[in-house]
Every structure is written in C-alpha cells, then in structure tokens.
Amino acid sequence: MRAFLVRRLAFALVLVACASSAAFLLTRAAPGDLTTQLGAFPQPEEVAATRARFGLDRPVVEQWLAWGWRALRFDLGESFLYNRPVARVLAPAALNTAILAVVALFAATTAGLALGVVSGSRSGVAAALIRVVSAVCVSLPPLVTSLVFVFLAARTGWLPAGGMSSAGAGDLSWSAWLADVAWHVPLPALALALPIAATFERLQSQAMAQVVSEPFVQAARARGVPGAQLIWRHAWPVSLRPVCAVLGVAIGALLSGSFVVEYVTTWPGLGRLMYEALRARDIYLVAGCAAMGSAFLACGTLAGDLLLAAVDPRVRDEAGT
Amino acid sequence: MRFRASRLTGVAFSLIAVSTLIWLVRSGRAPQGSPGPAEAQRGGQLVVSVRSEPRSFNRIAVGNQSTELLSLLTQARLVRVNKSTFELEPWLAERWDSSPDGLTHTLHLRKGIQWSDGVPFTSADVAFTLKAAMDPKAGSVLTSVLVAGGKPITVATPTPDTVTLTFAAPSGQGLRMLDQATILPRHKLEAIYLKGEFANAWGAATPPADMVGLGPFVLKEYTPGQRLVFDRNPRYWRKAPNGDGLPYLDRVVVEIVPDQNAELLRLQSGATDLTQDALRPDDYVPVKRLEQQRTLTMEEIGVSTDADSLWFCLKPEARKKDPRWAFVQRREFRQALSHAVDREEFAQTVFLGEAVPVWGPITPGNKDWFSPNVPRYPYDEAKARELLKSIGLEDRNGNGVVEDAKGTEARFTLVTQKGLTWYERGTAVVREAAAKIGIALDVAPLEFGQMVQRLRACDYDAIYMRVLVTDTDPAGNLDYWVSSGEGHFWNIASKTPATEWEARIDALMEEQAGTIDMDKRRAIFNQVQNIMAENAPAIFFAAPRLYAAHSTRVRGVVPSVTRPHLMWNVDMLSVSAPR
Numbered sequence: 001m002r003a004f005l006v007r008r009l010a011f012a013l014v015l016v017a018c019a020s021s022a023a024f025l026l027t028r029a030a031p032g033d034l035t036t037q038l039g040a041f042p043q044p045e046e047v048a049a050t051r052a053r054f055g056l057d058r059p060v061v062e063q064w065l066a067w068g069w070r071a072l073r074f075d076l077g078e079s080f081l082y083n084r085p086v087a088r089v090l091a092p093a094a095l096n097t098a099i100l101a102v103v104a105l106f107a108a109t110t111a112g113l114a115l116g117v118v119s120g121s122r123s124g125v126a127a128a129l130i131r132v133v134s135a136v137c138v139s140l141p142p143l144v145t146s147l148v149f150v151f152l153a154a155r156t157g158w159l160p161a162g163g164m165s166s167a168g169a170g171d172l173s174w175s176a177w178l179a180d181v182a183w184h185v186p187l188p189a190l191a192l193a194l195p196i197a198a199t200f201e202r203l204q205s206q207a208m209a210q211v212v213s214e215p216f217v218q219a220a221r222a223r224g225v226p227g228a229q230l231i232w233r234h235a236w237p238v239s240l241r242p243v244c245a246v247l248g249v250a251i252g253a254l255l256s257g258s259f260v261v262e263y264v265t266t267w268p269g270l271g272r273l274m275y276e277a278l279r280a281r282d283i284y285l286v287a288g289c290a291a292m293g294s295a296f297l298a299c300g301t302l303a304g305d306l307l308l309a310a311v312d313p314r315v316r317d318e319a320g321t
Numbered sequence: 322m323r324f325r326a327s328r329l330t331g332v333a334f335s336l337i338a339v340s341t342l343i344w345l346v347r348s349g350r351a352p353q354g355s356p357g358p359a360e361a362q363r364g365g366q367l368v369v370s371v372r373s374e375p376r377s378f379n380r381i382a383v384g385n386q387s388t389e390l391l392s393l394l395t396q397a398r399l400v401r402v403n404k405s406t407f408e409l410e411p412w413l414a415e416r417w418d419s420s421p422d423g424l425t426h427t428l429h430l431r432k433g434i435q436w437s438d439g440v441p442f443t444s445a446d447v448a449f450t451l452k453a454a455m456d457p458k459a460g461s462v463l464t465s466v467l468v469a470g471g472k473p474i475t476v477a478t479p480t481p482d483t484v485t486l487t488f489a490a491p492s493g494q495g496l497r498m499l500d501q502a503t504i505l506p507r508h509k510l511e512a513i514y515l516k517g518e519f520a521n522a523w524g525a526a527t528p529p530a531d532m533v534g535l536g537p538f539v540l541k542e543y544t545p546g547q548r549l550v551f552d553r554n555p556r557y558w559r560k561a562p563n564g565d566g567l568p569y570l571d572r573v574v575v576e577i578v579p580d581q582n583a584e585l586l587r588l589q590s591g592a593t594d595l596t597q598d599a600l601r602p603d604d605y606v607p608v609k610r611l612e613q614q615r616t617l618t619m620e621e622i623g624v625s626t627d628a629d630s631l632w633f634c635l636k637p638e639a640r641k642k643d644p645r646w647a648f649v650q651r652r653e654f655r656q657a658l659s660h661a662v663d664r665e666e667f668a669q670t671v672f673l674g675e676a677v678p679v680w681g682p683i684t685p686g687n688k689d690w691f692s693p694n695v696p697r698y699p700y701d702e703a704k705a706r707e708l709l710k711s712i713g714l715e716d717r718n719g720n721g722v723v724e725d726a727k728g729t730e731a732r733f734t735l736v737t738q739k740g741l742t743w744y745e746r747g748t749a750v751v752r753e754a755a756a757k758i759g760i761a762l763d764v765a766p767l768e769f770g771q772m773v774q775r776l777r778a779c780d781y782d783a784i785y786m787r788v789l790v791t792d793t794d795p796a797g798n799l800d801y802w803v804s805s806g807e808g809h810f811w812n813i814a815s816k817t818p819a820t821e822w823e824a825r826i827d828a829l830m831e832e833q834a835g836t837i838d839m840d841k842r843r844a845i846f847n848q849v850q851n852i853m854a855e856n857a858p859a860i861f862f863a864a865p866r867l868y869a870a871h872s873t874r875v876r877g878v879v880p881s882v883t884r885p886h887l888m889w890n891v892d893m894l895s896v897s898a899p900r
Contacts, residue, residue, distance in 0.1 A: 032770030039385070040773050040788070041800065041808040043465070045457055049520065082545055083376050084526035089545060096546075150583060154590035161590045162583050163547065167368045167574040170542050170550055266578050268546030276374075276579065281770055 012298035023290035077284030097269035101254035104192035112197040116204025137198035146264035162266035188265040207239035248304015255296035365896035379523040396503035397535035404881035444478035449507035460520025537568035537892035569895035595871035622867035624686035632859035639779040657708035659698035676863035684864035723759035732761040733782035739766035
C-alpha cells in the first residue's frame, strides 16, 4: 500500500507540473495578453509598464522557467485581475469549490445510488419513472440546468438566484453565515449534482440488475433472507464496483470546479476564477488554477481508488502486491 | 407490457413536468410592493451589481468602469461635471475665480472638510494629487488630460484652502479637466509616491482601513469574487438642498455578477436594486412587462453618446502593400458603403427600433456638441454603385463582387467582438447591405482580447464595434481626434497626419481645445465633424436609445447618458423600504 501511495503521489506531482505548465504556455501563446484588459486604446507607457511588471517583455521560455522556479517555493506570482498574490486568490476560491463539490457529491451519491438500487432491483411504475428521469438528466448539459434553476429561483423566490451569500452576510455571526451559505448552496449544487446523480443511478441500476440474478443472491433468497436485507446487505456491496470506478473521476471533476455552473450561478469558485483568468489572459492566475485543479483531480481519483479498494478485496490485493 | 408501461410513464411524467414549469414561469413572484413615499428617506441599504472585479481603487492609476464607480462612492473631486446637465458644479471647491485670459484659476476650498479618518482636508492634498496625476512615472492615466497648450498645468497653494492653477495656454476644457482627478489623501499616499510605488497603491488587496476618502461612503469590506460593502461616511461634507446631511443611504453593497443574464435575473428577483449597464435591446420588452407589473422601474436614459461603427485600417505603413489599399484609402469607397446601408432598417433590426440613425461619431445624445448639419449618406444603392464605379470598381466577372482593373476583389474580413448579440445583428445587416453593391464582408467574431490585439496592431481589414468616448467635450477626447492620438482608431498614433484632411482636423482640434469662447469652439468643431463625415474614415450607423432598470424602492435616480448611468449621484439616492 505504501508503494501504491508513493506512486500516486509522484503521479500527482507530475500531473500538476504538466497541467500548470501547459496552461501557462498555452495562455502565453494565445492571441492577446493581459494588457488588452487595459482597454482598446491605452497609453503605450501603461502597456509597457504592465508588460514589464508581469514579465511579458521577456521570452516565453525565460518567463516560464522563472515562474517554475518560484512555483517550487510556492510563490505562484501575482494576479493582474485581482492585483494580489495568486495564492491568496486561489485559496478562498478552492475552498468555495470544495464546499460546493462536497454538497453536490453527497446529493448525487445518495440520490443516485438509492434510486439505482430501486430501479435495478424492481420493476413497475416507480422503476420506470426513475429510468426516464435519469435518461433526461444525463443528457441535460450543466449550462441548461444552471440557467433553468437560476430562472426558476428568480421567478419563484424559493432560493436565491445566485451567489454564495447574501448582501449583508458580512455582519452575520458565524452560525448565521453558515446558515446563509447553506441557503445559497442548493441551487448550484443541484445543477452540478443532477447529471452525476443520473450517471450513478444508471450504473448502479445496471450493476444491481446483474447482481440480483447471480446464483449467490438466488441462494440467499431460497434460504429465506428478507427482501430488503437481500438487496442492501448481499447484493448492493457487490454492485458498487462500477460506481466506485466512476466516483473517483466525479470527485476530481467536481473539485476542479465547473466553470459553467459557477459562472451562471455566480458561485465564487475555482471554475469561474479559471474562466475569468483565461478571458483576461491573467497568465499566472491561469497557471495557478490549472495547478490547483489538477491537484484536486489527482486527490479525487486517489480517493476513488481507495474507495474501490475498500469495496473490492481483489483491488486491495492487487494494490498490495 | 413492461416496455409500454415505461413509455407511458415517461410521457405522463414529461407532460406533468412541462406543465409545472409553465405554471412556475407564468406565476412568477408577487410585485415588490408599493413604491412608497416620493421624498428621500434616510437609512437603508442599496444593492447594486457590477460585471467585473475592481483591479484598483486608485482612480489616478486605473481608469476602468469599476474603478470609476468605486471612486464615485469613496472619493470626491474639486469640481464636478453634473452628468445630467453637463454643467460644471462646485464640489470640494465651493467657488472659483478665473482670469479673463483663462490662464489662471483660483479655487476656494470648502472649509472644515475632513477625510473619513478625521484628518483635515487642505490644499496640500490637492497639490499632491495633481502632482501624482501629472507624473507619467507614477503610472497616472491622466497625464494627457491635465494639460493646456501641450504643457502640464502648474499648481500653487497660497493658503490651506486655496489652490491656484496656471495654464500655459487657454484651454477650452478649462476646469472641466479636473472632473476626472479624484482628490487623494496626502497623509496616506505621499510616502508611497515618493518610493515610486504609486501605480500599485490602493490595489484590490489594500486593507479597507487604509483607504480614506472624501466621498459619501467608505469601504468596509471586500470579498473577492463576491462583493464590496460600503458604509456611510459619517464625515461626508455635502448636504442636501433642504439641509439634510448626505448620503441618505447607510450602506451600498456592490455585488460582482459577471454574467449579464444572471445580473438581470437577480434584478428581477429583487436580489439587487440596480445594475451599472444599460439594458440590452433584447431585454427591453421583458423589463417593460415587469414595469407594468410594478416589479421594476424602467428609466429612459436618452440617446447614447456612442454609436456602432465600421472602419477599415487606414494606416498606410500597415496597408500599402495590400492590393486593396488602392481603393480602401479612397473616400468614395467608404462613402459608397455608407450609402448602401439603410439606417432605418439598421435601427429596426439591430436595436429593435430603439435607435436613431447617425452619420458621425457625435450623436444627438451629446446635446452640447451634436451638429445636425453633417453630410449624410441616405440609403441609395444606385449612388453607391456609381461611387464604386468612379474609382474603378465594377463586377467585371459577374460573381457578384466588384473588383478593380487588376482583378483585386473588394473582399474583406470584418472583425467584431464575439458574444454580443447586437454586434452580431449589426454585422449581418451591414454584410447584407454591402453584398448588394458588390462588397464582400466575411464576418469573423473574435474574443475581446484577440480583437483588441488586432486593433492595436492594425492587423485587420475592417472592424465593427462601438468606440466609447470618455468625455462628451471633444477637447477631453483629443486622443480620438488628432492623428497622434492613441484613440485615433483607424490609424492609431500616427507620427504625422496620413492625409490632408486629417492634418486639417489636427489643426482645428488644437484651435478648438485652446479656445475659451464656447460659440467659437462649437463652430470649429462643427467644421471637424463635417470633414470627418465627408471623408468617412469610419461609417456610423445608429445610436441606441438607452434604458436602465432599477428596483421600485430606489429613489432619487437621475439617469445620465454617460456611465455610470444611474449611480453618478449616489449620495442623493435613497430607498423607500428597508432591505
């Protein structure tokens, strides 16, 4: 297991380095640079000063090497958009995305697995309805769901139409602030969770349908094991493998931030930050977001693999050897 | 049987879901309540939204819209241009005396004013601010603004509440140039300026307590990506006409909402009270409906001072090797294109009828400077073809595109900004009109940064966009008019005028900027507008009528055609109901 973890850590480091460097170099190569944010007709002195301040007057390789050397010491440079160190911008955005990701993942997993068990182990109207809803939700792009939810929230007032907290949140006590955030989180979390829950439901349903027809389940039924116990204690753990295989990727993707959902619902997370940084060609912020996103992705896939190992002893044995 | 049950269930569910959705959409929320009393009430909180983060709170070093809004909230000027009447008003200076030759202006500061941290405001603060604003090494964006006769103005402070400004030559703008210079605290920023770090002072990461000002509000907190919160400045110096202390509001919250659709939805839901930008044409009808339901108030701002336009890159150094340069540089070519566009149809299609046709950069929205007598190019395809033929452009091979005698086709790539629906409609109308007279325009929507890079490098055939002017007074936009200006968009920063008519404009603008007599200034500027329209370096189509929306609880709104449209008088805004 130790060797497995060391390998994965090394892989994560390589992934972070490659992703952030690629983001850095591609942003540098893209047409326009951050001085285009100074407007269509800035003064040449202002353009020159900005380019010098952010190293854009140097060759790209030299700039990349200088940035890489600083990054090894956890100095990710300064953000043009936010006028502060990149690390100080990334940290709160990453935390906000993590909050959203955890809630979305919890909702998607509980709903997806539970409904998948029901639809996979039964037939009838309920199971059919679940299958139809899943099929619809899997095909809905997050952009559409976000816009629909924001629109519905604005029209009905049931939930805030975006943002992470209310206008007066700064004056709230810690517990009141938590409650305020809890009131704001369902909208973006639902937009994120729906397609993932539908994916989990489909996987769980198919796996469950396969497992319930296995001889060991039939034998347990013949021995008189009650229905609910048969499903949840005997069949369900065995059916989890395909779900866990996807769970790691889902965790990583959620933690990296969905820029579409965060942008439309105005959630101040990593995805939205990356999008704004890309638009502004804020080169160090783009590289920092890519580094953070890839680190989360690596953590997410590791978590998924560990979960898979917990669920399937064959994977544990493989990892051990 | 199972399959049929599943299918029927799916259909039934879909019908129920769609019906519920329609019911939710149509039912909507109850109106926000009765508008309440018309007179201003003290107290309450106003929530506004902006689309981008502020990079800096230092208006001298950064001149974008976000920083301008924040400076209105927290800072003050010596004199102010009223954005409704465009008259110059006393502000921190309660009165001024000007010499008959317009070279010396003595401003008398209001007495007893304090910075928000309690330190007295004096003429030393003004001297420091203007020194920094005129120092190019300090990173100021106002160095080209605070000049007269090509030289920076000189500042003297004979007493703690007197400032004397001396101009090297008469300035048509006069004291109006001070409208952009927000006064900064010497006790907070002089040390930073002397260290050579003024350009980075008061960046977005500055602790709120360090940012003192003379404006109606003080920054209380800034959460990046989310909001800025401003509380009432208890030491604000201004009073309402009835003697009430200002501002009326206790708090202004500025929410950062990057997406304009989400911004409008939040306005509709009551989460925000007003937005900074005017409404998009597509939003007029739904917002009008909400106004009828008494959910929002829609303000008619007036005709925009900026118009959508198309221009070709006319920089000879960049274009003379292009075979098309032979005819692009001819005014007849551009006049022909102008004749080809039906501006009434343009206004109808692009702005849904809410626009006025224009033929020059100064629109009817700029009441002081608009000339109705500039040469016009009425819609006339025959005339357009005649003009093209007069410079040798005809469709010789019958493919629908005119070419010159050497066979060079009049085919161009038209660059515009991606993602703006009215730009997309505008380019479609112009392309169709151009095609009818044999000019082929291939539209290429680009992301903003990419478009700006091409614009600055003159790496484009033609561009369609709206050039925003910062000042309604043309003397405040010399960069736009003179050949050497960075805003001379069809031929940016030319060392010498590329054409005889541009040389004439340069001379006239210099004369206009150095004349104090307003009638004479207008007469000179009318000549400039005529030359511009005759030679058509850019083709202007229509200036939209602007509308903005706000919550029914907001009082004291006086719309302005310049930005920010609804918040330029933020100290006079109030709300009728607590939030």
